[in-house]
Amino acid sequence: MARPSPLDVYALLDKSNCGDCGYDTCMAFATDLLERKIRLEDCTHLMQDKKQQKNLRKLKEITTPPQKPVRIGVGERQVIIGGEEVLMRHQLTYYNPTGIFVEVADDQEDLIDVVKYLTDLKIERMGEALTLDGIALRCVSQNGDSYKDAAKKVVQNTDLPVMLCCLEPEFLIGAAEEIKDKNPALYAATKDTWEKVGTFAVQNNLPIVATSSDLDELMGLSATLQKLGSDKIILDAGTFFGPGNLSITYDNIIQLRIAGIDKENVNAGLPIMGVPAAYWTQTENIKDDNDIWRHKYQEIIMGSIMESIDTSLIVVHTGQKKEDIWALLALMTLRQSIFSDPRVYPAVDPGVYEIGEPGPNAPIFVTSNYRLTKIPVEIDVKGADLDAYLLVVDSEGIGIESAVAGGQFSAGAIAEATKEFKVFDKVDHRILIIPGMAARLSGALEDEADAYVLVGPRDSSGIGSYIKKKWKPEEYMKEYAER
Ligand code: SF4
Numbered sequence: 001m002a003r004p005s006p007l008d009v010y011a012l013l014d015k016s017n018c019g020d021c022g023y024d025t026c027m028a029f030a031t032d033l034l035e036r037k038i039r040l041e042d043c044t045h046l047m048q049d050k051k052q053q054k055n056l057r058k059l060k061e062i063t064t065p066p067q068k069p070v071r072i073g074v075g076e077r078q079v080i081i082g083g084e085e086v087l088m089r090h091q092l093t094y095y096n097p098t099g100i101f102v103e104v105a106d107d108q109e110d111l112i113d114v115v116k117y118l119t120d121l122k123i124e125r126m127g128e129a130l131t132l133d134g135i136a137l138r139c140v141s142q143n144g145d146s147y148k149d150a151a152k153k154v155v156q157n158t159d160l161p162v163m164l165c166c167l168e169p170e171f172l173i174g175a176a177e178e179i180k181d182k183n184p185a186l187y188a189a190t191k192d193t194w195e196k197v198g199t200f201a202v203q204n205n206l207p208i209v210a211t212s213s214d215l216d217e218l219m220g221l222s223a224t225l226q227k228l229g230s231d232k233i234i235l236d237a238g239t240f241f242g243p244g245n246l247s248i249t250y251d252n253i254i255q256l257r258i259a260g261i262d263k264e265n266v267n268a269g270l271p272i273m274g275v276p277a278a279y280w281t282q283t284e285n286i287k288d289d290n291d292i293w294r295h296k297y298q299e300i301i302m303g304s305i306m307e308s309i310d311t312s313l314i315v316v317h318t319g320q321k322k323e324d325i326w327a328l329l330a331l332m333t334l335r336q337s338i339f340s341d342p343r344v345y346p347a348v349d350p351g352v353y354e355i356g357e358p359g360p361n362a363p364i365f366v367t368s369n370y371r372l373t374k375i376p377v378e379i380d381v382k383g384a385d386l387d388a389y390l391l392v393v394d395s396e397g398i399g400i401e402s403a404v405a406g407g408q409f410s411a412g413a414i415a416e417a418t419k420e421f422k423v424f425d426k427v428d429h430r431i432l433i434i435p436g437m438a439a440r441l442s443g444a445l446e447d448e449a450d451a452y453v454l455v456g457p458r459d460s461s462g463i464g465s466y467i468k469k470k471w472k473p474e475e476y477m478k479e480y481a482e483r
Contacts, residue, residue, distance in 0.1 A: 014045040073161025082271025097339035099133035106150035139166035151175035213238035271312035346371035347397030356387035368395035384464030411444035
């Protein structure tokens with residue numbers, strides 16, 4: 001089905017522009033609905049007016065993406081997986097980043113400590129807080145009571161969504177019964193257990209994972225669970241390591257995505273998960289620490305591959321321990337890059353930013369308003385323990401090198417920014433430090449901004465040592481006065 005336009009959505013709305021949803025017009029509501037910033041339920045007319053029921057049904061139909069979204073967990077940290085409309089990010093955008101779940105075992109002694117650590121884990125990168133999305137609780141004890149207890153302990157110590165992973169249906173249902181108000185995902189329904197696990201999931205409106213390494217069987221399971229009444233199904237076609245198996249794992253995910261998103265096959269149009277953690281059950285040759293490290297890398301490489309093909313959710317084992325932070329950092333960083341919106345230029349607002357407590361002699365660094373330039377420069381200035389001003393020039397969100405070539409980061413634009421943001425009113429000098437990549441602007445900038453211009457390092461990581469060696473404002477101002 002072709003993507004609906006805002007006009008298609010508008011045609012089915014009340015068109016009264018009543019403003020109950022917080023928007024001035026129904027058209028504005030329609031536009032943001034398609035961007036998934038709001039939900040249909042936010043239109044009071046659609047929800048309360050019985051005459052609108054037909055339109056509500058039609059709107060649900062046209063705004064449901066070919067790959068249905070599934071929510072796991074409750075509250076602020078609930079995660080939405082799947083729900084994508086395109087195979088390739090550049091065709092539109094991806095809406096829901098790969099959910100990263102870390103596996104813990106119900107019988108591990110440090111279970112609570114690990115759960116708390118994973119819950120609190122937060123890494124700042126490029127102005128965003130990177131966090132995990134869930135805990136996958138494996139039933140290793142093979143004891144129903146122990147598994148149930150562990151599930152209760154986990155939800156008492158985390159607000160992260162939980163996936164219960166147990167192939168013994170009685171144990172799985174027993175634990176799920178205890179924590180069902182937290183909307184856990186149930187892993188898994190197989191060809192042998194679908195009826196028991198599926199019925200419980202439907203009765204309690206819980207997400208459920210259908211698993212089979214045979215794609216035909218997986219599609220059959222999906223169809224059967226849907227017939228049973230489930231509309232929160234996640235697909236798992238298995239994760240396999242070793243020669244030849246990587247391509248099988250990769251192909252299965254790609255085939256499911258094509259069938260679901262491109263061909264609109266309703267049995268495949270569901271979130272897809274992968275389990276890089278399965279590596280540890282498929283390897284026997286662990287002789288020493290070197291083997292362990294090698295295996296950890298293999299697992300995280302698989303996780304990265306899965307993220308790169310928009311797998312909706314992954315479960316990893318490595319990352320439970322603080323020493324393995326590198327693994328989660330790699331996955332979260334890659335995810336941040338893959339799931340940035342290609343339609344939005346990563347720009348920040350132009351202006352003067354204060355770093356630390358800059359006084360009248362503080363240096364003024366000039367940079368572009370490309371987010372991935374401004375933020376690293378800011379981090380490097382802070383890291384060098386400097387008090388400074390950062391003059392961020394509107395370069396249309398383009399990085400320094402390209403913006404200098406394209407004319408967006410020019411002597412004129414910088415001079416204009418000094419006036420607009422009155423940066424020289426904040427200091428007792430007229431010195432600007434421009435990036436090394438913009439060195440060729442220095443002469444023209446001195447004239448246009450009536451300033452003394454210093455050319456800084458090409459890479460902002462050199463700012464600390466640069467300032468130590470070069471920052472002599474009185475000397476420069478003497479030279480400026482003698483001109
Ligand atoms: S609540 Fe509904 S009818 Fe009212 S402005 Fe919003 S979209 Fe339009």
